[in-house]
Amino acid sequence: MLDIxxxxxxxxxxxxxxxxxxxxxxxxxxxxxxxxxRSLILKTDELKxxxxxxxxQIPQMxxxxxxxxxxFAEMKLVGDQIAQFxxxxxxxxxxxxxxxxxxxxxxxxxxxxxxxxxxxVETKQWLPDGFSFQNDFKVLDHIELGKKLKILDxxxxxxxxxxxxxxxxxxxxxxxxxxxxxxxxxxxQHHGYTEVMPxxxxxxxxxKGTGQIPKMEEDMYFVEKDGLYPIPTAEVPIxxxxxxxxxxxxxxxxxxxxxxxxxxxxxxxxGKDSKGFLRVHQFNKVEMVKFxxxxxxxxxxxxxVKDAEDILHELNVPYRLLLLCTGxxxxxAAKCYDIETWSPAENKWLEASSCSNxxxxxxxxxxxxxxxxxxxxxxxxxxxxGSGLATSRLMVSILENNQTPEGKIVVxxxxxxxxxxxxxx
RNA sequence: GGAGAGAUGGCAGAGUGGUUGAAUGCGGCGGUCUUGAAAACCGUUAAGGAUGUAAGUCCUUCCGGGGUUCGAAUCCCUGUCUCUCCGCCA
Numbered sequence: 001m002l003d004i005x006x007x008x009x010x011x012x013x014x015x016x017x018x019x020x021x022x023x024x025x026x027x028x029x030x031x032x033x034x035x036x037x038r039s040l041i042l043k044t045d046e047l048k049x050x051x052x053x054x055x056x057q058i059p060q061m062x063x064x065x066x067x068x069x070x071x072f073a074e075m076k077l078v079g080d081q082i083a084q085f086x087x088x089x090x091x092x093x094x095x096x097x098x099x100x101x102x103x104x105x106x107x108x109x110x111x112x113x114x115x116x117x118x119x120x121v122e123t124k125q126w127l128p129d130g131f132s133f134q135n136d137f138k139v140l141d142h143i144e145l146g147k148k149l150k151i152l153d154x155x156x157x158x159x160x161x162x163x164x165x166x167x168x169x170x171x172x173x174x175x176x177x178x179x180x181x182x183x184x185x186x187x188x189q190h191h192g193y194t195e196v197m198p199x200x201x202x203x204x205x206x207x208k209g210t211g212q213i214p215k216m217e218e219d220m221y222f223v224e225k226d227g228l229y230p231i232p233t234a235e236v237p238i239x240x241x242x243x244x245x246x247x248x249x250x251x252x253x254x255x256x257x258x259x260x261x262x263x264x265x266x267x268x269x270x271g272k273d274s275k276g277f278l279r280v281h282q283f284n285k286v287e288m289v290k291f292x293x294x295x296x297x298x299x300x301x302x303x304x305v306k307d308a309e310d311i312l313h314e315l316n317v318p319y320r321l322l323l324l325c326t327g328x329x330x331x332x333a334a335k336c337y338d339i340e341t342w343s344p345a346e347n348k349w350l351e352a353s354s355c356s357n358x359x360x361x362x363x364x365x366x367x368x369x370x371x372x373x374x375x376x377x378x379x380x381x382x383x384x385x386g387s388g389l390a391t392s393r394l395m396v397s398i399l400e401n402n403q404t405p406e407g408k409i410v411v412x413x414x415x416x417x418x419x420x421x422x423x424x425x
Numbered sequence: 426g427g428a429g430a431g432a433u434g435g436c437a438g439a440g441u442g443g444u445u446g447a448a449u450g451c452g453g454c455g456g457u458c459u460u461g462a463a464a465a466c467c468g469u470u471a472a473g474g475a476u477g478u479a480a481g482u483c484c485u486u487c488c489g490g491g492g493u494u495c496g497a498a499u500c501c502c503u504g505u506c507u508c509u510c511c512g513c514c515a
Contacts, residue, residue, distance in 0.1 A: 041475050045484045052484085055496050059443045068495075075495040246435075246472090248453095371435095376454080378472075 001100050001364045004034060017106035020113050020326035026099050033099075037092045044085040051078050101208070102215055105361040107326045108298070108335040114325025120338070124321040126309070131318050133344075137405040141345030142396045143276040146172060148407055149424050154276060164281035166392070171424045175411065176284065178418030179391050179398070180259050183286040183311055187388055191307045193257035193288060198237030200260050201228040206240040209366030211332035211358075221263045234260035234287035235385045242291060243366040249373045252381065253292040253300060257388065260285065276396070278350065283392040290384040291368065294360065297382035298335070301357040304386045305337045308353045311389060314414045317397050318342040320349055334359045339389065341397035350393040355386030 007014050007030050015027045054075050061068050112121050146152025151172025157165045168176050187193045207213040207229050212220060221230040231237060238256050247254070262285050277283075288307060292300045305321065312319050322338040329336055333356035340349035360380040363369070369378040402410045409424040416422050 038475070041484080045475060048484055049482095051496075056444060058495065062443090072495045079495070248435090376470090 001361060002103055002106065003360070003364065004030065004096070004100065007031065008034065014106065018103070020107055021104050021329060022115065022327045023104050026103050030096065030099055033092060033096050037089065037096065040085055040089045040092065044082060044089060047078055047082050047085070051075060051082065054078075101365075104215075104329075104331045105334050105358065107329055107333075108357070108359075110298075111329065111335050112323065112325045113327075115327040116325075117328045119325040120328055121323045121325065122320055123323050123337075125318075126312070126320070127318045128316040131401075133342075135344060139344045139400060140403060140407055141276070141343075142399045144345075145399050145403060145407065145409065146276070149409065151175070151424060152276075162281070164279065166277060166280055166282070171419070171421065174419050174421075175398075175415065175424070176391055176395065178411075178415045179395070180284055180286060181418050182314075182415055183388060184257060184259055186311060186314065187257040187286070187288065187307060190310065191255075191257075191288075193255045196238055196241070196256045196258040198231075198234055198241075198258055198260060200231050200234075200237070201226075202231055202237050202240065203228060206236055206243070209243050210236045210239050210362055211365060212236065215331055219265050221265055230263040231260060232264045233262050233285060233385075233387075234258045235289060238287060238289040239362055239368075239383055239385065240366060242368045245368060246378045247291065247368075247370040247381065249293065249370050252370055253290055253296065256289045258287055258289075260287065262390075277392040278346075278396070280392055283390060285390040286388045288386050288388045291370075292382050292384065293370070294379070294382050297357050297359060297384060300382075300384055301335060301337075301355065304384055305339070305355045308339055308355060308386050308388045312339070312341065315394075315398065315412045317394065317401060317412075319352070319397075330354075330356065332356070332358050332361050334361065339387075341394055343393075343396050343400055345400050346396075350396060352394045352397070353387040353389040355384070357382065357384045 002014065007027060011027045011031060015025055018025055018027070054071055058068055058071060061071070112119065114120070140148070142152070143154065146154070149171070151168065151170055153167040153169055157167035160167065184195060188195055201223065204213065204227060207220065212229075212232060220232060222228075223230070229236075237260075238258055241256070242254070262283050264281055266279065266281070288304060290300055290304065309319070309321070319339055319341045322340060324333075324336045324338060336354060336356040338351050339353035339355070341352045342348075343350050359382050362383045363380040368381055368383065370381045371377070372379050398412065399409055402412065404410065406425075411419050411422050411424065
């Protein structure tokens with residue numbers, strides 16, 4: 001959520017920021033409504049002060065044996081008026097709230113201005129030793145490999161649940177589990193995170209806190225009977241760990257890493273890019289979430305990206321780093337790097353991680369603060385998160401890049417102690 | 426799922442209609458004492474909003490929503506959550 005004070009004090013800055021993010025310009029609407037709100041507050045506060053004064057006087061009058069009926073009559077009227085103004089005020093505040101909740105975060109000054117993904121900036125490409133974009137043999141895609149080696153069964157997954165629900169079998173399931181464990185362990189041992197295993201059904205407040213709701217409500221699964229949402233990412237429960245809390249400055253930064261399955265409806269995306277693992281309704285992800293002091297959040301973002309990259313170095317997976325342009329940034333993000341891994345069969349880069357700084361946007365929505373030791377006042381902290389990483393697309397790259405001309409898969413060295421086997425054949 | 430109890434400040438915990446934004450304890454912060462620390466003692470310590478250059482002034486908030494009343498932490502209705510017992514159960 002944007003800070004209404006920022007809109008009040010820097011309307012043109014906000015206007016330009018929203019334009020950069022391809023978002024609706026809500027500035028004038030907000031300013032007018034806010035004006036209305038404040039004048040109403042002025043009126044009600046005055047009446048309430050009057051009522052409070054009477055409340056002090058009445059007991060005194062009673063004690064003195066004076067007649068209070070005139071005051072009662074007057075205060076009755078005052079009370080009715082207060083009720084009326086309060087009702088109006090609530091409507092206005094709801095209006096402001098609704099607008100703000102539907103308004104995306106502004107991007108950071110270092111983010112390139114652009115309309116679409118075309119204008120994202122590739123900032124880095126990392127290729128393993130001996131890697132080549134050309135192969136001397138015909139590479140199979142992950143679906144063919146999965147079928148041939150009996151490690152992935154998309155047809156049966158469809159039978160069990162529907163399309164987009166992959167079934168891992170045999171060494172495929174083991175490899176997936178190995179990958180998750182390796183990533184978790186690596187972040188714990190090398191990057192100083194605290195492991196969490198969060199609930200994977202969350203309530204509406206939590207979904208609002210991180211910004212999936214109301215804007216992206218249609219893309220979310222929903223268990224109507226209990227009012228719970230299967231999480232689209234562990235970012236939701238993990239960020240909400242500290243919802244409505246005031247943390248001490250000493251505790252920061254707090255860094256959590258956690259594995260969870262992720263559920264996304266994302267309807268209306270069939271055909272292109274939707275086969276196999278490329279777009280699924282359920283996938284596994286190791287997620288990193290940080291709660292940090294505002295002045296450190298951009299340094300922490302760079303570290304977060306590095307943490308994700310380290311995993312790919314260890315796995316020896318070719319990847320590139322993209323700095324998203326303003327128009328391609330997600331709703332809540334102020335700055336975001338995507339990490340894309342190479343798929344030789346698709347002959348393209350696949351997004352496997354997204355590392356974002358949300359600044360105070362989520363913290364304001366979820367009311368996550370820390371007490372500034374100098375001023376002694378609570379302030380909104382900054383939240384960040386990044387996939388470290390999502391397994392499904394990463395699995396595409398691992399399978400395809402590690403296949404032999406005979407169609408076998410060589411398990412990456414670092415995963416072997418987790419899988420217990422070196423080759424899938 | 427059934428029955429009962431409860432939800433108050435950073436935490437614990439009083440308060441059952443009128444200077445109660447809220448006793449008390451703990452914790453935090455500042456000070457006295459001390460070479461320093463601890464202990465002891467003294468003081469201080471909620472959040473949000475409106476207004477104002479500021480000092481300040483005012484308003485709101487005792488789980489959420491609604492009601493009764495001149496006035497609600499306190500009474501009534503309702504929702505949510507927590508705990509205890511029973512049932513079911515990986």
